[in-house]
Amino acid sequence: MLEIRLAVEQTVPDTLALPVGKGARTGESGPGGELLPTAYAADRAVREEALAFISDVEHTGGAGVVHTLARPLASPRRVLLTGVGAGDEAGWRAAGAAIARSARQQPSVTVGLPAAVDPAAVRGLAEGLWLAAYRFRVATEPPDKAPKLASVTIVVDETGRYEPALAVARAVAEATMLARDLTNTPSDRKSPAWLAERIREAAASHPGLSVVVREPEQLTAEGFNAILAVGNGSVRPPRLVELSWQPPQARTHVVLVGKGITFDTGGICIKPRDGMRLMRKDMGGAAAVAAATIAAAALNLPVRVTALAPLAENMASGTAYRPGDVVRHYGGMTTEVLNTDAEGRLVLADAMAYAARHLDADLLVDLATLTGAQSVALGKRTAALYSDSDPLAEALAEAATAAGERVWRMPMPDDYRDALDSDVADLVNSTQVGAGSVMAAMYLREFAGTLRDRWAHLDMSAPAWADSPDRELVKGATGWGVRTLVRWLDRVAGEAPSGVPVEAAAS
Structure with missing residues (x-):
């Protein structure tokens, strides 16, 4: 993992990154960027060259825009003039990602931050650096192609003010990278048993976490029975992971449920080849809820969290479940299986029914690469959000925005509900309505029990995977949902179970 440290000392680095904001300067092509003063006291020659260069290249100061000023016979040898946009956390996150990419072949880089900048800038910058520097490879990488960036020094006016923000960024980045690692791992080794054991191992380093693997x-x-049915076609049987964080000061109990299909062939209703190519990512929801719970423990958040990860491999074989089968879920509800490729909602339903009946939860949220x-x-960057609770939906949307992970709230029309009825069972797992994501959410809602008005569903199928680098995302698994959940859990920790801020509830 990239080493990031805070410092106040003024050494001359080989590579220096200086921030450029969106300033008032206007040229022929529109508003130009403004070189921001920083705690790193660059000498006069550096600043004069940088100012002239910014003007010459018409640097806009847009978040994540980098222009490299080469100084081969001077020190620093290169200056990365990095746009931070409006200077909010999102702008600094984009800047951190841009620096990580621009300096990837340099062993180290020093970043100057404006004096008295808000600590959120350090959090954003560090998250962007860590997440954009992430790498996952099974093969050994040739030395000439491997990135060399090993350390980043962030120069601030005082370190004490910013150390908590850096610690939070580290915990969140580590959790996100854990989710990425689990999701990126090829399915030939990622059986349900393997994934359950990796979650157990990751939790073991954090006191206060407990793990039960069924x-x-x-x-x-x-x-x-639904988890068992979905996994019945595989020689690698299913598991249910229950990961718990129970701090004594917690006021609220949150249950997170994540879909954990370690590979999805579609079962008897088999997918075409191209539809299976990336199905190692179909456990991205399970990875996210487990990693977010581990982050809650790492940050000692005063909120009780239980993560449920139903893990199964959906294979086509002589023992696989069939279209037309009727599955009896945990708690007794029945589903007629019309499509064995709509398996994610079946395993989630078992876990949600268990949570609603036995975990005495205040809030229930599920994440799934579902449809x-x-x-x-x-599209690729925005997850679908479903909930009957306006406060819960708004809180999750706000957390997603702050984390840099977009969501959009979707409807669950009452007149669609009848399409879920079966002639032989309580429900069907697939309909002809056509609104696939909507109908999947409405199906899951049937298993929320008394938590129906305190439940939310996040369909994050596309955002779980990036086809190309994009700011803090790298190609491959994104770890989507970890950052949103940690932000949201931090907010929940300061609220009463009703969702009212603690101060207001006390009065």
Whole structure:
């Protein structure tokens, strides 16, 4: 992991990054960037060259825009003039990502921050640096192609003010990278048992976390029949992971449920080849909820969190479940299986029914790479948000915006509900309505029980994977949802179970 440290000392680096904001200067092509004064006291020659260069290249100061000033016979040898936009946390996050990419072949870089800048700038900058520097490879990378960037020094006017923000950024980045690692891992090694053990190992380094892994015998005894049905076609049987963080000062209990299909062939309703190519990502929801819970423990957030990760491999075989089968879920509800490729909602339903009946939760949120319809409606970077609770939906949307992960709230029309009815069971798992993401959310709502008005569903199928680098995202798994959940859990920690801020509830 990239080393990032805070410092006040003034050494001359080989590579220096200086921030450029959107200033009032106007040229022929529009508003220009403004070189911001920083705690790093660059000498007069550097600043004069930088100012002239900014004007020559018409630097806009836009967040994440980098122009490199080469100084081969001087020190620093290169200056990365990096746009921070309006200077908010998002702008600094984009700047951090841009610096990580621009300096990837340099062993180290020094970044100057404006004096008395808000600590959120350090959090954004560090998250951007860490997340954009992330790498996942199974093969050994040739030395001449491997990135060399190993350390970043952030120069501030005082370190004490910014150390908490850097610690938070580190915990969130580590959790996001854990989710990325789990999701990127090829499915030939990522069985349900393997994934359960990796979650157990990651949790072991954080005191206060407990893990229970239900194996097939326990799933059978307790009635988690949908998880068993989905996993029945594979020689690698399913698991249910229950990861718990229970700080004594917690006022609220949040249950997070994440879809954990370690590979999805579609089952008997088999997918075409191209539809299976990236199905190692189909456990991205499980990775996100587990990693966010670990981050809550790392940050000692005073909120109780239980993460449920139903893990199964959906394979086509002589023992696979079939279209037309009726599955009895945990708690007794039944589903007629019309499409074995709509398996994610089946395993989520078992876990949600368990949470609603036995975990005494105040809030229930599920994350899932659930439907292709989500990307049709909202594209690659925006997850679909469903909830009957306006306060919960608004809080999650605000957390997503702050984290740099977009969501858009979607409807659940009452007149669509009848399409979920079955002639032989309580529900069907697939309909002809056409609104695939909407109908999946409405199906899941049936299993929220008494938490129905305190439940939210995030369909994050497309945002879980990036086809190319994009700011703090790298190609591959994004770890989507970890940052949103940690921001939201931090907010929940300061609220009463009703969602009212603690101060107001006390009065």
